[in-house]
Amino acid sequence: MADNDTTNPSGTKGGVRSEDSTSGIPYGGIATTDEVVAAVKNASSQIHDFAGVPGKASEPGPGVKECEGRGKDSFQVYHPWNFMPYAGTDNDIAMANFKEKLSRGGWVLKDSYIDNSPNKNLNLIADNDSRKLSVWIVGYNRNDVPSIGIEVVSACYQVPEGQTVDHY
Numbered sequence: 069m070a071d072n073d074t075t076n077p078s079g080t081k082g083g084v085r086s087e088d089s090t091s092g093i094p095y096g097g098i099a100t101t102d103e104v105v106a107a108v109k110n111a112s113s114q115i116h117d118f119a120g121v122p123g124k125a126s127e128p129g130p131g132v133k134e135c136e137g138r139g140k141d142s143f144q145v146y147h148p149w150n151f152m153p154y155a156g157t158d159n160d161i162a163m164a165n166f167k168e169k170l171s172r173g174g175w176v177l178k179d180s181y182i183d184n185s186p187n188k189n190l191n192l193i194a195d196n197d198s199r200k201l202s203v204w205i206v207g208y209n210r211n212d213v214p215s216i217g218i219e220v221v222s223a224c225y226q227v228p229e230g231q232t233v234d235h236y
Contacts, residue, residue: 093135093144096200096223101143101234104222105130108145111201112220116151119216120165123153132235135224142226143233148219156214163190163207163216170194170203187211 096104108130116125130147134140153159170192171177179193187210195202200223208215227233 094200094223096225098228099225100227100231101132101145104143104145104225105132107199108147108201108220108222111196111199111203112147112149112218115166115203115205115218115220118166118169119151119153119162121153121155121158121162123151123158123162125152126150130220132233134233138224138226141231141233142224144224145222146219147221148217151216151218152213153216156209159207159209159214159216163192163205163209166192166205166216170205174198175203 112130126149128149130145132143132145135142135144151162153162167177167180169175171194174196175194176197177192177194179191181191182188183191183206187208189209190207192205193202194205202221204219204221206217208217
C-alpha cells in the first residue's frame, strides 16, 4: 500500500480475517504455489474490472511468502498493486463500485472505514470464503495524483507432499 496507510482493523492481518491463533491467517488446504498464484491473479483481474472506470494498473505481480509458525512447506500469496483512474475524479466512482461489487458474487464486504491518516482515506476490506481470498482497498483521493491501493491475499496453503514452495 502507501506510506500513509494505517494498521489494519483488529481481527485482520493483511486484510485476511483471523481464524488461526498461530498466524491470524486462515488455512486454505493443500495446493501448489502456481495454483494459488493463478487464483490471486484471477481475483486481481476481477477486482480491476469492478472499478468500472478506465485507468492503469501497476505491473508487479504476486509474491509468495512463508506463513509464520506453519513450517517451510506453507505459504501465502499476496498481490499489492495500484490502480490509477485516467480521470482523478473517477476515484470516488471506482470506490463506490468496489463497495457495491464486493458485496456479491461470493465477496462479502467485512469493513468500510475512514482511516486516521491526514487524508482520511476510505478503506474497504472484503473476503471471499469460497475462494479463500481477501482484499484490502484504499482510496487515495487527496494525493497529488489520486489512486487506489489494492492488496489481494490468499489464505495459508501447504504444498503437496514431496513438493517445495516456489518463491516468486
